[in-house]
Amino acid sequence: MIPDPTRALLQQAVSSGGVPGAALGVVWATGKRDTLTLGHAQLLPAAVPLQADFWWDLASLTKPLFTARAILRAVEAGRLDLDDPLAAFLPDLAWMQATALKERTLRQLLTHTAGLPAWSPLYTWGDAATIRARVLQEPWNLTEPGPVVYSDLGYILLGRVLERVYGQPLRDFTLDNGLTFAPDSAQSVATEHCLWRERTLRGETHDENAAALGGVSGHAGLFGTLEGILAQAEALLRGGWLSLAAQTLAVQPHAEGRTLAFVQAQPGWSGGGLCSPHAFGHTGFTGTGLWVDPVRGAAWVLLTNRVHPTRHSGFDIQGLRRAVGNTLLAGL
Numbered sequence: 001m002i003p004d005p006t007r008a009l010l011q012q013a014v015s016s017g018g019v020p021g022a023a024l025g026v027v028w029a030t031g032k033r034d035t036l037t038l039g040h041a042q043l044l045p046a047a048v049p050l051q052a053d054f055w056w057d058l059a060s061l062t063k064p065l066f067t068a069r070a071i072l073r074a075v076e077a078g079r080l081d082l083d084d085p086l087a088a089f090l091p092d093l094a095w096m097q098a099t100a101l102k103e104r105t106l107r108q109l110l111t112h113t114a115g116l117p118a119w120s121p122l123y124t125w126g127d128a129a130t131i132r133a134r135v136l137q138e139p140w141n142l143t144e145p146g147p148v149v150y151s152d153l154g155y156i157l158l159g160r161v162l163e164r165v166y167g168q169p170l171r172d173f174t175l176d177n178g179l180t181f182a183p184d185s186a187q188s189v190a191t192e193h194c195l196w197r198e199r200t201l202r203g204e205t206h207d208e209n210a211a212a213l214g215g216v217s218g219h220a221g222l223f224g225t226l227e228g229i230l231a232q233a234e235a236l237l238r239g240g241w242l243s244l245a246a247q248t249l250a251v252q253p254h255a256e257g258r259t260l261a262f263v264q265a266q267p268g269w270s271g272g273g274l275c276s277p278h279a280f281g282h283t284g285f286t287g288t289g290l291w292v293d294p295v296r297g298a299a300w301v302l303l304t305n306r307v308h309p310t311r312h313s314g315f316d317i318q319g320l321r322r323a324v325g326n327t328l329l330a331g332l
Contacts, residue, residue, distance in 0.1 A: 002026055002034045003331030009323050014039035018315040019287060019304040021050040021189065025230035026328060029237060029297035035226060042190035044200060044309045055183035055223040056303045057191050057206050059284030062222035063155050064250075065232055068110055068261035070162050070173065072246045079165050082107040082260075089161045093136050100142055106161065108145050109154040111255040115143040116151040123196065123212035131212055136160070148255050152209065152219040159218020170216045178228015181216045188223070191286050192307045206286050206307065220284075226303060229290060233299035236292045251280050251292075265293075270318055272325030285311075289321055296329055 002024065010022045021039030035052065042048040058065065074080050080089065086109070087093050087102035094101060101114070108114035117140060125131045135156060143149070159170055166173070171181050185203025193200045196208055205211045207220035215221055224232075235241035242250060250261045257266050265271060265279035271291040281291030287306030292299040302324055306317045 002036055003327055005327040006324055006331065007036060009320065009327060010036065010038055013304075013315075013320055018313075018320070019306045019317075020308050021305055023050065023052070023056070023226040023301075023303040024324065025226050025233070025301040027230055027234045027237060027299050029294075031234075031238070033230065033234070035230070037226070041188070041305070042200070042202060042308065044190075044193065048190070050189065051187070053187070053225055053227070055180065055188040055203065055225060056229075056288060056305070057189065057201075057284075057286045058222045058224050058229070058288050059207060059220050059286040060152075061224070061229070061282055061284040061288050061290060062210075062218070062220045064261040064282045065179070065224075065229075065290075066170075066173075066175070066222050067155050067158050067162070067218040068250065069242065071106060071110065071158060072242055072250055072261070074162070074165055076243055076246050080106065080161075082110070086157060086161070089164050090136060090157070094139070095137060097137075097139065099139065101140060104145060106158065107254070107260070109151075109158050110260055111258050112148050112150050112154060113145055113255050114151070114154050115145045115147075116140055116149065116153045116157075118149055118151050118153075119209075120153065121208075122156075123208040125212075128212060128214045131209075132160070148258055155219035156209070156213075156217050162218070169214075170218070170221070171214070175222075176228065176231065178225045178231055180223050181221055183223040189303075189305045190308045191305060192311055193309045200309065226301065229288075229301045229303070230299075233290050233292055233301050237294060237297075237299040262292075270321040270325075272322040272329065274326045274329040283321070287317055291325060293329070296332060298328065298332060300325070300328055 027033040104114040188203035191206040210217040210220035262280035276295035279293035283289040287304035
């Protein structure tokens with residue numbers, strides 16, 4: 001059961017206007033699970049009550065749940081190795097330019113240690129074809145590899161690697177039930193009234209760069225239902241997300257504060273201070289998140305549309321995430 005203090009926290013967050021809607025799912029190592037859905041999928045331009053089976057824009061949860069997992073599946077299949085250089089799959093990378101990016105490895109990109117900048121306004125560069133070409137040719141201001149610099153750009157490049165390895169666009173990759181790149185807008189949770197696109201987004205990618213790349217990229221573009229994401233959390237907790245070797249690798253520490261695919265439990269992290277040191281998780285800008293604590297025997301998913309109708313509400317989403325994690329674990 002979801003503890004009463006956790007329910008009260010989410011009810012207060014919704015009733016106070018901090019988030020229009022929230023969906024929480026918890027699964028235990030025994031297989032027992034519980035869910036809670038509160039509030040609205042949309043407030044403007046018209047109110048739409050939140051339904052348990054609605055699609056959520058997962059934002060950066062795309063990174064671990066799709067891109068990192070797909071890279072590891074390619075390793076399992078013998079199509080690539082984590083320590084292969086980027087240029088092995090992108091021979092046109094920085095064509096006729098000298099750059100250390102060509103030798104940076106897939107492992108470094110996965111762990112955000114490749115020395116790439118965090119972000120760039122790709123959506124201002126032109127159409128999708130222009131952006132896709134320029135991303136490979138841009139003389140990025142690389143730093144020395146090693147320190148963690150959370151980078152959307154690294155995962156955009158990993159997405160391009162997957163497209164080259166499999167010979168198909170990311171949109172055509174097979175996804176688990178409860179995950180999609182093309183949700184029904186009428187059954188989707190609204191995100192922001194986008195000032196760039198001049199409309200409220202519902203069923204289309206919130207991330208501007210992913211949208212400009214056609215709606216799907218290695219760093220953002222995935223949508224999921226509460227049950228779909230909870231199934232991912234359960235597989236991470238109980239096994240079966242990948243092969244035993246690959247799943248073990250995915251959740252082991254690889255860099256400061258990071259596993260191969262997730263953020264590692266550390267002081268101040270989003271999962272809360274009661275998590276064990278072996279816990280891991282990831283969040284998305286739209287207000288989504290997934291956490292797994294194998295020592296405590298629990299995993300949970302918190303989905304909110306905290307950017308609706310604007311990202312500038314000032315609501316403390318990190319505080320809510322930590323409080324939810326702490327009250328859940330305290331109630332075990």
